[in-house]
Amino acid sequence: MVQYTDIGDVSSAEVERMRAVYEPLAAAVRELIDATIRTEVDADTVGEVTAEIAAATARLRSRQCDGPFGVRSTTGGDRMAWGNPVIGIRNPIAPPLTIQRNDDGGVFTDFHLGAAYEGPPGHVHGGVSALVLDHVLGEVAANEETPRFTGTITLRYLRPTRLGELHAEARITRTDGFKAYAAGHLADEDGITVEAEGIFIQPKWARG
Amino acid sequence: MVQYTDIGDVSSAEVERMRAVYEPLAAAVRELIDATIRTEVDADTVGEVTAEIAAATARLRSRQCDGPFGVRSTTGGDRMAWGNPVIGIRNPIAPPLTIQRNDDGGVFTDFHLGAAYEGPPGHVHGGVSALVLDHVLGEVAANEETPRFTGTITLRYLRPTRLGELHAEARITRTDGFKAYAAGHLADEDGITVEAEGIFIQPKWARG
Numbered sequence: 001m002v003q004y005t006d007i008g009d010v011s012s013a014e015v016e017r018m019r020a021v022y023e024p025l026a027a028a029v030r031e032l033i034d035a036t037i038r039t040e041v042d043a044d045t046v047g048e049v050t051a052e053i054a055a056a057t058a059r060l061r062s063r064q065c066d067g068p069f070g071v072r073s074t075t076g077g078d079r080m081a082w083g084n085p086v087i088g089i090r091n092p093i094a095p096p097l098t099i100q101r102n103d104d105g106g107v108f109t110d111f112h113l114g115a116a117y118e119g120p121p122g123h124v125h126g127g128v129s130a131l132v133l134d135h136v137l138g139e140v141a142a143n144e145e146t147p148r149f150t151g152t153i154t155l156r157y158l159r160p161t162r163l164g165e166l167h168a169e170a171r172i173t174r175t176d177g178f179k180a181y182a183a184g185h186l187a188d189e190d191g192i193t194v195e196a197e198g199i200f201i202q203p204k205w206a207r208g
Numbered sequence: 209m210v211q212y213t214d215i216g217d218v219s220s221a222e223v224e225r226m227r228a229v230y231e232p233l234a235a236a237v238r239e240l241i242d243a244t245i246r247t248e249v250d251a252d253t254v255g256e257v258t259a260e261i262a263a264a265t266a267r268l269r270s271r272q273c274d275g276p277f278g279v280r281s282t283t284g285g286d287r288m289a290w291g292n293p294v295i296g297i298r299n300p301i302a303p304p305l306t307i308q309r310n311d312d313g314g315v316f317t318d319f320h321l322g323a324a325y326e327g328p329p330g331h332v333h334g335g336v337s338a339l340v341l342d343h344v345l346g347e348v349a350a351n352e353e354t355p356r357f358t359g360t361i362t363l364r365y366l367r368p369t370r371l372g373e374l375h376a377e378a379r380i381t382r383t384d385g386f387k388a389y390a391a392g393h394l395a396d397e398d399g400i401t402v403e404a405e406g407i408f409i410q411p412k413w414a415r416g
Contacts, residue, residue, distance in 0.1 A: 002328040002368060021251045022244075028261040029237070029244050032268070033300045036230075036237050037277050037291045039268035043229045049264045053236040056257045056264075060240070060247035068323035068330065068371060069245050083245045083326050085333050092241045093301050093324050115276035116301050118291050120210040122276060125293050126358040127342030134335035150334040154362040160210060163276060 001205065003070075010074045022082070022090045029092035030116075037115045086135040097132070097168075099139045107140045108169035117163065124161040126194075129186050132168055133196040140170040141180040141200035148180055153198035161186060161193040170196075178202040209413065211278075218282040230290070230298050237300035238324075245323045294343040305340070305376075307347045314379035315348045321371055332369040334402075337394050340376055341404040348378040349388040349408035356388055361406035369394060369401040378404075386410040 032053075039046070069083025069090065082090040087097050095117075097109045119125025134153055142148040170184025179201050186194040240261075247254070277291030277298065290298040295305050303325075305317045327333025342361055350356040378392030387409050394402040 002331060004329055021254050022247075025247075025254050025258045025261070026244055028258045028265070029240055032237055032240070032261055032265045035265045035268035035272065036234055036300055037296070037298050038272040038275075039230075039233075040271045040273060041268055045267060046229050046233050049267055050233045050236045052260065052264050053233075053240055056260050057236070057240045057243045059253060059257055060243035060249055063248045064243065064246040065248060067246075068326040070326070070329040083323060085325055085327070085336060088245070090245050091324060092244055115291060116299060117293055118276040118278070119293070120357065121212055121278040123210060125339070125343070126346065126361075127339035128293055130338035130342050130361065130363075131333070131335035134338050135333070138334065149328065149368065150363070150365050152362065152364050153334075153338065154360065155338075155358070156360050157358045160357065 002203070005070045005072045007072045007074055007080075009076070010078070012074075012076060012078055015074065015078045015080065019089065026088075026090050026092045026094075033092060033116050034114055084135075086131060097135070099136070104171070105140070106169060106171035107136060108167065109136060110165070110167050112165055113163055115163070120160055122163060124163055124166070126155075126157060129157070129161055129194045130155050130196075132166075133170075133184060133186055133194060134198070136168045137170045137182040137184050137196055137198045138200060140172055140184070141182040141198070146202060147206045148178075148200035148202050151179070151199040151201040153196060156195045157193070158195065159193055162188045162190075165189060173197075178207060210411070213278045213280045214283070215280045215288075216283055218284070218286070220282075220284060220286055223282065223286045223288065227297065234296075234298050234300045234302075241300060241324050242322055292343075294339060305343070307344065312379070313348070314377060315344060316375065316377035317344060318373070318375050320373055323371070326371060328368055330371060332371060332374070334363075334365060337365070337369055337402045338363050338404075340374075341378075341392060341394055341402060342406070344376045345378045345390040345392050345404055345406045346408060348380055348392070349390045349406070354410060355414045356386075356408035356410050359387070359407040359409040361404060364403045365401070366403065367401055370396045370398075373397060381405075386415060 072080040085093045088094045117128045167187045173181045183197040280288040293301045296302045325336045375395045381389045391405040
């Protein structure tokens with residue numbers, strides 16, 4: 001069972017205050033991830049930095065939530081998917097993507113992927129392209145009134161995707177009862193690299 | 209063009225020495241990622257930790273490789289995909305998976321996914337399942353003699369995958385010229401959650 005967390009009557013101003021506290025921490029850890037992969041400093045320095053990081057982690061863990069972050073919503077309608085590995089502002093694994101909506105109901109996002117997302121040298125890992133496209137198609141296929149989860153997704157890789165500035169977009173192609181069909185693509189600076197189509201299904205517990 | 213890096217006549221002992229230096233750093237950053245998502249310490253502490261992390265990053269960046277890590281090979285045959293986001297021992301985004309081979313040529317891996325990989329509350333992000341399965345199918349479909357990249361992959365989600373102890377496996381179902389067909393699945397403690405099948409293609413530049 002998938003359970004969302006209602007954090008009650010928390011104001012939007014308080015949500016923004018929390019964002020301002022935690023977003024810079026995750027941004028700093030993202031930079032650290034990149035540096036961890038690329039550093040060539042000597043073994044002694046690596047050892048010292050490793051100890052510093054362990055100490056920082058201990059400070060953060062002195063007070064933390066049990067288990068994962070979850071998806072938290074306020075009575076006023078603010079929705080905090082802050083732990084999400086694609087869009088989560090508190091998750092250093094997330095690039096993070098900012099999903100934008102077109103007038104026609106489609107979604108798109110422009111973002112940057114660096115060293116942490118590399119599969120074939122200089123290029124995006126094929127599974128990372130799948131991660132991004134699953135999320136972007138899911139964003140267009142689902143909303144707060146109608147949660148839908150991935151039923152099936154197919155990805156076609158036209159050519160390797162270069163690391164750097166990227167674009168992804170998706171649209172609903174049709175809906176049929178509890179199912180929404182979505183299609184989209186990933187593109188690098190030279191055009192489309194991966195095409196995706198998926199079927200997203202409203203889970204039984206969310207059917208009114 | 210995808211270019212692998214030949215680091216020349218580096219001994220296996222030296223590769224092991226580098227692993228011993230850098231692997232604990234990435235492991236420490238993985239713990240920090242989890243703590244970053246889950247911490248509830250006050251704003252002042254978060255600010256101090258953020259500054260400490262920025263300082264640690266600066267130390268690591270004082271000497272680093274240009275661009276991403278790439279995939280490095282030694283003359284002796286050691287292969288270092290250490291920056292890979294699924295198996296890379298130097299990439300804090302990677303769980304990392306350790307791929308094991310069966311006698312029949314199939315591959316499998318047992319691993320743990322925590323807060324950093326959460327999509328629906330308490331469950332693995334559907335795109336993370338795709339990331340893992342793309343990689344595991346790719347591992348069985350390709351090898352050093354025959355590099356193959358994902359051509360098409362289809363994922364069928366049977367039910368949500370719980371965060372925690374997971375298992376993935378894949379096998380080649382047939383090969384046809386430059387193509388290998390692979391199938392596999394992801395499972396949590398209650399059984400199979402996601403099925404995958406894919407076609408992996410040898411790129412033109414790697415055809416003898």
